[in-house]
Amino acid sequence: MTQTQVLTPASLEELVAALAQATPQTRLLAGGTDLVRELRRPVREPDLLVDLTGLAALSEVRLEEGMLHIGALATFTELQWHPLVREHALCLSLAAAQVGSTQIRNAGTIGGNAANASACADGVTALTALGAVVITVDGAGERRTQSLDDVVLGPGRTSLRYDEAILEFAFPPLDAGHRSAFAKIGSRTAVSVARLSVALVVRFDADAGVLSEARVALGAVGERAFRASELEAKLVGRAADDETARLFADGCVAAVEASIPGRYSLPYKRHAAVGLAYDAWNMLALSAPSEPAWT
């Protein structure tokens, strides 16, 4: 068996050159919180590891031409605290803050979160609500921009080719009229994989007193994070009151039921979704906190 080769590109040109050497056995390494564990018992020893952590430019967060760009190498710690993320994508900051532990947030990256394509990836749920696109580069130096939905396909499955690396994510920044939230339920508070997560983005039209926009993404319930479009349509045009909070919670339950019919975890998740929905709703702070009527 030949030994694994490691390349640590330090520039985009070096990255493209490294990707040009990739084969189907090649793995891309970012924060390592998933891959290093897997490398101890690899299904097949990789021929080449492309270590992306030398690419400092890929951890940048910046506003450019009306879009917020999140570098693939940005760690969860960086996303949690970055002023641009807190101002323009609060649900992503909140999601990052709830990933794993301090150690995992310090190493794990948003690009790795998407490329690993776990159904319960908190970052992916938030990016789904934010309507992110994924910008990649391949071994020929060609860039592609695809919707996140077209990249993350299911547990561990993406449309990324073996010689294709995520460079960054981009989405329209939320502005002062938007509110966003992220909430998740796991087996415990910290170092916990989401059993159910929700990212919520709304725009509140204060003059009309109604929600003029609503985006709801659910994670860890089904093959991958998804938008609950039916529920989103129902929320638009409604006042930010207790009745809408209840409609939101009912809509989350309906989306959970539709996503995992007959799954052993459904009875639990159906109930959990109610509390989770109210948690997220109250985080928006549009009105006095609403409480579920447990009947």
Next chain:
Amino acid sequence: MQLVLTVNGTTYEVEARPTARLLDVLRDQLGLTGTKEGCAEGECGACTVIVDGRAVDSCMMLAVQARGKEILTVEGLAQDGELDVLQQKFVEYGAVQCGYCTPGMLMSAKALLMGNPVPSEQDIRVALAGNLCRCTGYTAIVAAVKAASGQDTRPLMEMPVEPGELAAEAVTDPDTLAAACGIVEAETGQPPGGPCSSGGSSEMLGFHSAPEGGE
């Protein structure tokens, strides 16, 4: 492959497998065995080290990824034979029991204090959430970190003796040990409150001292 790593201010050149974890190189090649391996999957934090000022699990980072970075391990805490204030407070507050989690706890706490010299209790608990301890119940650890940051905390218990005076002699006799723990009285060898009380004996410690006509 050839690796150059800076650990605790010293530069080392090592020959390592390309897929060797930072943990493997620290322990097996540099002999820095203070860093422990627990779960090997990022749950327990026993392998925590500080890389460029941030706490990371060294079981989830390849050694090649640590090139050119400042690595700090538990061996780098004490300076000139003096314990780091965190280590000192861990001793004073009884924050160490079996000790296996301690290096990781210290490094997570150290990284916290490097960035946040006066953390709240919540800050401390968040910083240590990735470090499991199965002995202490965490209370003493949190108090020790708080004390190390110069915040007023009362020791949870009075120190019976000065740290340096501890364990001058190892106790091997089960009855002496039982007496020391208050399970039996030293003079009589009986449970406090008399021989008939259900208070227990040295067997409570897992010893079975045969001679006295026991089972």
